[in-house]
Amino acid sequence: MNDSLPFYLVLAMRTPDFQPEAGVAHQAFLQDLIEQGLLELTGPFTDGSGGAYILRTTDIETATKIAHNDPLHITGSSTLTVHEWRAHRPRAGE
Template identity: 80%
Template sequence: MNEPLHLYLVLAMRTPAFQASAGEAHQAFLEDLIEQDLLELTGPFTDGSGGAYILRAADLATATQIAHSDPLHVTGSSTLTVHEWRARRPGAKD
């Protein structure tokens, strides 16, 4: 039986060393996550400071491993932090 997947919020904040080519590679990385059914939501911040995405993973270590393979992280273009997120819809019971 497969372990259930949990949600992880990945915050990607641009660094002064941001490279446009890393941004393009990041888009391909996200497409791969979509194909694997591991990406819940994604998008940039309107102020241009970075963006965020929500991963599905078995545990925090796996989510961190996935996020740290993001070209934004690998190139030092962005600082990525990963948080387990117990997201719920307003009014929903735990």
């Protein structure tokens, strides 16, 4: 992971057209991102409405291009939005 790259939060919210097989392809997509060193965190929401993942890449255009290659997006199973996120670990006194 490159600590100098910004974070991009990808929210994936299920649509009424959600296809379970897209979820399987999505997991393979995430594994590929791990192997490329692009995926920081990932996981589903406990209410079943979707999930999120955090990318580390150069800019929002690249992050959006990556997200638009997600099988959840391609199949219309989820609506994906990408946000640049200035995340940090707070220290005592902040």
